[in-house]
Amino acid sequence: MSNTVRILGIEGTAWAASAAVFDAETDGVFIESDAYQPESGGIHPREAAEHMHDAIPRVVERALEHARETHDGPATEPPVDAVAFSRGPGLGPCLRTVGTAARALSQALSVPLVGVNHMVAHLEIGRHSSGFDSPVCLNASGANAHLLAYRNGRYRVLGETMDTGVGNAIDKFTRHVGWSHPGGPKVEAAAEDGEYVDLPYVVKGMDFSFSGIMSAAKQAYDDGTPVEDICYSLQENIFGMLTEVSERALSLTGSDELVLGGGVGQNDRLREMLTEMCEQRGAEFHAPEPRFLRDNAGMIAVLGAKMYAAGDTLALEDSRVDPDFRPDQVSVSWRTDEPDLAAGHGAADTGDRQVRGAEALVSLEPEAGRVTKRREEKTYRHPALDDRLRKERTTLEARLTSLARREGVPTPVLSDVDPHESRLELEYVGERDLRNGLTPAGVRDVGRHLARLHRAGFVHGDPTTRNVRVGRVGRDASQPERAVDDRERRAASPNERTDDVREQGSDRTYLIDFGLGYHTDHVEDYAMDLHVFDQSLVGTADDPAPLREAVREGYREVGEERVLERLQDVEGRGRYQSDS
Numbered sequence: 001m002s003n004t005v006r007i008l009g010i011e012g013t014a015w016a017a018s019a020a021v022f023d024a025e026t027d028g029v030f031i032e033s034d035a036y037q038p039e040s041g042g043i044h045p046r047e048a049a050e051h052m053h054d055a056i057p058r059v060v061e062r063a064l065e066h067a068r069e070t071h072d073g074p075a076t077e078p079p080v081d082a083v084a085f086s087r088g089p090g091l092g093p094c095l096r097t098v099g100t101a102a103r104a105l106s107q108a109l110s111v112p113l114v115g116v117n118h119m120v121a122h123l124e125i126g127r128h129s130s131g132f133d134s135p136v137c138l139n140a141s142g143a144n145a146h147l148l149a150y151r152n153g154r155y156r157v158l159g160e161t162m163d164t165g166v167g168n169a170i171d172k173f174t175r176h177v178g179w180s181h182p183g184g185p186k187v188e189a190a191a192e193d194g195e196y197v198d199l200p201y202v203v204k205g206m207d208f209s210f211s212g213i214m215s216a217a218k219q220a221y222d223d224g225t226p227v228e229d230i231c232y233s234l235q236e237n238i239f240g241m242l243t244e245v246s247e248r249a250l251s252l253t254g255s256d257e258l259v260l261g262g263g264v265g266q267n268d269r270l271r272e273m274l275t276e277m278c279e280q281r282g283a284e285f286h287a288p289e290p291r292f293l294r295d296n297a298g299m300i301a302v303l304g305a306k307m308y309a310a311g312d313t314l315a316l317e318d319s320r321v322d323p324d325f326r327p328d329q330v331s332v333s334w335r336t337d338e339p340d341l342a343a344g345h346g347a348a349d350t351g352d353r354q355v356r357g358a359e360a361l362v363s364l365e366p367e368a369g370r371v372t373k374r375r376e377e378k379t380y381r382h383p384a385l386d387d388r389l390r391k392e393r394t395t396l397e398a399r400l401t402s403l404a405r406r407e408g409v410p411t412p413v414l415s416d417v418d419p420h421e422s423r424l425e426l427e428y429v430g431e432r433d434l435r436n437g438l439t440p441a442g443v444r445d446v447g448r449h450l451a452r453l454h455r456a457g458f459v460h461g462d463p464t465t466r467n468v469r470v471g472r473v474g475r476d477a478s479q480p481e482r483a484v485d486d487r488e489r490r491a492a493s494p495n496e497r498t499d500d501v502r503e504q505g506s507d508r509t510y511l512i513d514f515g516l517g518y519h520t521d522h523v524e525d526y527a528m529d530l531h532v533f534d535q536s537l538v539g540t541a542d543d544p545a546p547l548r549e550a551v552r553e554g555y556r557e558v559g560e561e562r563v564l565e566r567l568q569d570v571e572g573r574g575r576y577q578s579d580s
């Protein structure tokens, strides 16, 4: 047996019938693909499965031919060491066809079977080709859109779309205007001649939503707005959103590496924005070449090789496909002893005079008890959009920071606002970010604080472990606000112990950075607020489970049970929705 590992990869989750051979010694990847092209409309699952049925044997045969031609072992040896296939997520009928083919091949060749998560493959291919250690990963594909980072044996979802995948959103618009599938490249071409028109822009922490912007785009088209203007503005807003949340993920995790994956990653404007954002914050950006961005079996073979080397193979009877296979369900076998992202534990402020957040440059003057926060221009964004967002958010932050205080939530006192300069002057509060000293008591406080905001009819919008300050520094820290807390809490739940030693005399917990907040009376928005905080715990804590429980406990003391019930809905919602 030749001692270099060679893996056959098979992909067929939706439109690409693809087979590949990866040779671990040369790092060479041979890919043979055959795309399904719907005659009208979007992807029809049954038609797509028929395409897989026809095309998979052909592309596999080509890949195996290549493997045999380049194989230097005896002819009696199998030309590959394992068969790796996409187990999900994807369209059930397509996955089943491909799964059957993969099982048959593994038996015919007498080699093991490796079951690959398609989304993890989209991001691992970028980590493989960049050589980055522990990057944040933006997956921008047809049926998905999410931000992932590795932590403690899993890829954690830091943020994701609240409705459709990014490619599907774009494809729905192009269907509306009568263009053939796929729409992404057509929007990119049309955008060249467009001018900016206002469209919705929706981010919630590191989550985002496309439904509002897509309805507005269709409406604008029906109202006669030139289609190239809509295409241009769609790209500006949608990719601006993806770039913003990526920057927030870098800021939260402290990573300085970003990789891109997925078919929408072929878009030049998206790559341009991400490149510019990373350059400006001193981070490195990597996008794999286009043949590895769109669905392809090369990425399946490359990850398959890593899994095979780790002994992560599948018994036939365990090899069922899974249309809802989430990336955070994968137990990562092929990364060991590598640095996790994030967070110095227990670290107080470093003494730096300036902090770069995701949005702002913050000058710290702890001895004067003051910070100055300036939302700087984001040059990757269209100037009109950038101007609007910075002004809006500065004004909102000022207003909601003060409003929250009146509701009994510790926040910095505001001393000055200048919306035109997007500048705020605020009281210096706390001794460290919650991220650097995560405790159940601290996050329980956050649960209570969020419940107070929600009772008052608004949300924080970006409650992450970096937007919570902990410690006794602050003008009011010596005042008995805790007593007010306790009275309110007792009223809310009379049987609760208020002499909890973990809290008596412990740190104050301040909420900061209200720029993404807004007034709302929708339970869904309150639940989302909690969900955003939850995801930031998952992204920054080694063992998030007890912390997530503590937030809920805190919330329950002050807030409404129906919000927690809705939170369960939000979490249980399958976000991998096919659009056809």
Ligand SMILES: C[C@@H](O)[C@H](NC(=O)OP(=O)(O)OC[C@H]1O[C@@H](n2cnc3c(N)ncnc32)[C@H](O)[C@@H]1O)C(=O)O
Residues within 6 Å of the ligand: 013, 014, 015, 089, 090, 091, 118, 122, 140, 141, 142, 143, 144, 165, 166, 167, 168, 170, 171, 182, 183, 184, 185, 188, 262, 263, 264, 265, 266, 267, 268, 293, 294, 295
């Ligand atoms: C589960 C799996 O089947 C699915 N695959 C998938 O969505 O194919 P992918 O190749 O990653 O992405 C296809 C999407 O990528 C978009 N796309 C392709 N070229 C584009 C471009 N230049 N600009 C914008 N979008 C583009 C297409 O419009 C289409 O929506 C996924 O990864 O979510």
Ligand SMILES: Nc1ncnc2c1ncn2[C@@H]1O[C@H](COP(=O)(O)OP(=O)(O)OP(=O)(O)O)[C@@H](O)[C@H]1O
Residues within 6 Å of the ligand: 248, 251, 252, 355, 356, 357, 358, 359, 360, 361, 362, 371, 373, 412, 426, 427, 428, 429, 430, 433, 466, 467, 469, 512, 513
């Ligand atoms: N009032 C304050 N007192 C003490 N430290 C602060 C204060 N405001 C901000 N900081 C520090 O600056 C960091 C960035 O501030 P802030 O979150 O407001 O900026 P941002 O750019 O909106 O960040 P992001 O969007 O990444 O959360 C905080 O994580 C905190 O460490």
Ligand SMILES: [Fe+2]
Residues within 6 Å of the ligand: 118, 122, 141, 142, 262, 263, 294, 295
């Ligand atoms: Fe994909």
